[in-house]
Amino acid sequence: MNEESNGIEVEGLVRQFKNGPRAVDGISLTVEPGEIYGFLGPNGAGKSTTVHMLTTLLPPTAGSARVAGLDVATRGAEVRKVIGAALQEAALDPNLTGREHMKLQTALHGLPKEERVRRGDELIERVGLSDASDRRVGGYSGGMKRRLDLALALVHRPRVLFLDEPTTGLDPQSRASLWEEVTRLSTRDGVTVFLTTQYLEEADQLANRVGIIDAGKIAAEGTPAALKAEIGRPSVEVLPVDPARRKEAEDILLRFGSAVPAAGEALSVRLNEGIEELAAIVRSFDSAGIELASLGLNEPTLDDVFLAKTGRHLEGAGEAESAEMPLPASDPDEQAGPA
Amino acid sequence: MTPDRTYFSAAWAVAWRYLHNLYTKPAVFVPGLIFPLFFLAAFAGGLSAVGDTPRFDYYNFTAFQFCFILIQASALAGVFVGFSIAGDFEQGMGRRMMLATSRRSSILLGYALGAALRLIVVWVIITGVSLLAGMEVRATGYDLAGMYTLGLLSNVVALLFSAGIAFRFRSLQAGPLMQMPVFIALFLAPVYVPQELLTGWIEPVARLNPVTALLNGARSLMAGDPTGILLAYGVAFGLIALLALWALRGLRRAEVAG
Numbered sequence: 329m330n331e332e333s334n335g336i337e338v339e340g341l342v343r344q345f346k347n348g349p350r351a352v353d354g355i356s357l358t359v360e361p362g363e364i365y366g367f368l369g370p371n372g373a374g375k376s377t378t379v380h381m382l383t384t385l386l387p388p389t390a391g392s393a394r395v396a397g398l399d400v401a402t403r404g405a406e407v408r409k410v411i412g413a414a415l416q417e418a419a420l421d422p423n424l425t426g427r428e429h430m431k432l433q434t435a436l437h438g439l440p441k442e443e444r445v446r447r448g449d450e451l452i453e454r455v456g457l458s459d460a461s462d463r464r465v466g467g468y469s470g471g472m473k474r475r476l477d478l479a480l481a482l483v484h485r486p487r488v489l490f491l492d493e494p495t496t497g498l499d500p501q502s503r504a505s506l507w508e509e510v511t512r513l514s515t516r517d518g519v520t521v522f523l524t525t526q527y528l529e530e531a532d533q534l535a536n537r538v539g540i541i542d543a544g545k546i547a548a549e550g551t552p553a554a555l556k557a558e559i560g561r562p563s564v565e566v567l568p569v570d571p572a573r574r575k576e577a578e579d580i581l582l583r584f585g586s587a588v589p590a591a592g593e594a595l596s597v598r599l600n601e602g603i604e605e606l607a608a609i610v611r612s613f614d615s616a617g618i619e620l621a622s623l624g625l626n627e628p629t630l631d632d633v634f635l636a637k638t639g640r641h642l643e644g645a646g647e648a649e650s651a652e653m654p655l656p657a658s659d660p661d662e663q664a665g666p667a
Numbered sequence: 668m669t670p671d672r673t674y675f676s677a678a679w680a681v682a683w684r685y686l687h688n689l690y691t692k693p694a695v696f697v698p699g700l701i702f703p704l705f706f707l708a709a710f711a712g713g714l715s716a717v718g719d720t721p722r723f724d725y726y727n728f729t730a731f732q733f734c735f736i737l738i739q740a741s742a743l744a745g746v747f748v749g750f751s752i753a754g755d756f757e758q759g760m761g762r763r764m765m766l767a768t769s770r771r772s773s774i775l776l777g778y779a780l781g782a783a784l785r786l787i788v789v790w791v792i793i794t795g796v797s798l799l800a801g802m803e804v805r806a807t808g809y810d811l812a813g814m815y816t817l818g819l820l821s822n823v824v825a826l827l828f829s830a831g832i833a834f835r836f837r838s839l840q841a842g843p844l845m846q847m848p849v850f851i852a853l854f855l856a857p858v859y860v861p862q863e864l865l866t867g868w869i870e871p872v873a874r875l876n877p878v879t880a881l882l883n884g885a886r887s888l889m890a891g892d893p894t895g896i897l898l899a900y901g902v903a904f905g906l907i908a909l910l911a912l913w914a915l916r917g918l919r920r921a922e923v924a925g
């Protein structure tokens with residue numbers, strides 16, 4: 329890859345924390361110039377650690393990474409000139425206003441003086457913060473802070489943009505507008521975007537390609553469509569009206585596919601062929617005289633991909649902090665309460 | 668690589684933010700002044716009798732103490748920069764600066780510039796108060812420039828020392844580690860009486876203490892009778908060279924810590 333290119337190349341990247349986990353355990357990936365790459369994984373998977381290494385905030389323990397053709401370990405100063413980053417915890421000074429942040433950021437990047445104010449105002453407007461630009465950031469909402477952080481990451485027109493969970497905590501409307509902005513940056517300005525997320529739909533809808541990371545390793549990589557196609561075919565879920573005929577219903581279903589877990593009393597199979605079998609399934613239930621309370625077709629999601637590759641669901645697959653959070657119903661104190 | 672326009676622009680940005688926060692948050696600015704002003708008040712009041720002891724031969728007690736307060740206030744202002752650095756790294760602004768500057772020593776230079784500008788305000792205040800308290804100045808313009816320069820150098824020494832700690836710990840909890848050694852060094856110098864009048868264990872300690880050289884230099888300049896100036900400047904620049912290494916290596920440590 330030559331230095332003009334905006335891509336990212338990662339080879340066997342490792343980060344071992346002192347007295348801590350091997351947060352990133354030998355990942356390799358390639359992001360093409362101008363592409364939106366979705367880095368999907370649960371809490372503690374190693375997403376932020378990867379971003380920190382790619383943005384020169386953290387040196388890799390082993391392996392190599394090139395961003396825009398520049399090695400992050402040996403040419404950090406040059407890498408920082410061509411990248412922008414909005415990290416997971418937006419680093420903002422509560423005492424400065426939005427506009428003052430712009431002034432600081434444009435100066436840190438050494439934009440010519442006459443350009444600074446114009447560039448700042450332009451970006452503040454672009455992220456919809458014009459009305460709040462003279463208020464101190466301490467009083468901004470979470471969504472406003474994220475938008476400001478994104479604007480700050482763009483002041484020097486970076487060729488590669490890193491966004492670490494940019495939509496966590498945003499309402500659906502702000503999320504949609506951020507997706508729009510990211511898409512625009514990639515398609516119109518040719519910016520390469522490396523975006524981490526815990527949200528399936530985000531990776532699915534926004535990213536051109538997705539890397540699924542779990543416990544520091546890449547579990548799967550590809551376009552969302554290819555990943556889903558790889559694990560396969562859609563599944564059909566039915567719920568018979570009469571619970572007594574559940575076994576019969578199951579026998580019918582198993583003629584069309586193999587059983588997969590289903591919620592509650594429902595039955596589900598992954599189809600052997602494809603959606604075209606649906607008509608035959610309906611006819612079979614009809615001729616057997618089994619009435620159905622519900623019938624659903626489930627296309628595979630990235631969660632199914634995650635399940636197939638790691639044996640767990642993405643939601644709740646994170647580290648102890650999220651996985652072991654006791655639900656009110658299973659609170660031991662409550663169960664041990666007076667009988 | 669030679670520093671370019673971007674380098675100084677980034678340093679000014681860091682300095683601007685540092686000063687802006689001092690200006691908007693007086694709680695950060697005031698503590699650095701309270702100690703020196705407290706000392707000034709104490710000396711000008713009850714303790715001024717020390718100046719009447721027979722062997723005290725400096726021409727004016729307030730001027731004598733002002734020199735200590737100048738060095739003390741300048742050094743403390745440097746320590747408070749260390750606090751700001753630690754706070755910035757604790758809260759994440761350090762990361763923003765690390766990401767946005769291509770050569771990161773500009774961050775340290777920025778804090779130092781901010782500190783120097785802040786120092787001017789500190790000097791104006793303590794000098795004004797001392798003049799009101801009856802300080803007599805015998806120094807020429809050149810002497811005064813030399814004396815304030817010693818203040819500036821004390822500031823840089825303390826700043827580099829505490830920045831080194833701040834970059835290594837990146838937490839305000841390291842505050843005492845920055846403050847205590849500077850305080851101790853300041854008070855193990857001839858604070859109340861000239862060095863010749865010290866007796867007991869403090870005498871050899873003060874003789875070896877680099878602050879003593881700075882203090883004696885400043886006092887002789889104030890009196891318009893410069894002596895030991897080369898020693899004072901030599902000590903200051905020596906410390907600055909050593910501590911600049913300490914601070915820059917601390918910055919490298921902060922870089923690899925993420």
Ligand SMILES: Nc1ncnc2c1ncn2[C@@H]1O[C@H](COP(=O)(O)OP(=O)(O)OP(=O)(O)O)[C@@H](O)[C@H]1O
Pocket residue numbers: 345346348349350351369370371372373374375376377378416526647925
């Ligand atoms: N500075 C550090 N020192 C020690 N361990 C760390 C450090 N930073 C991260 N870790 C550990 O490395 C692992 C990966 O963390 P990382 O922040 O990269 O995960 P993540 O995928 O970004 O998670 P999240 O979705 O919660 O942000 C975790 O086990 C975390 O506890």
Ligand SMILES: [Mg+2]
Pocket residue numbers: 375376377416492
């Ligand atoms: Mg993270």
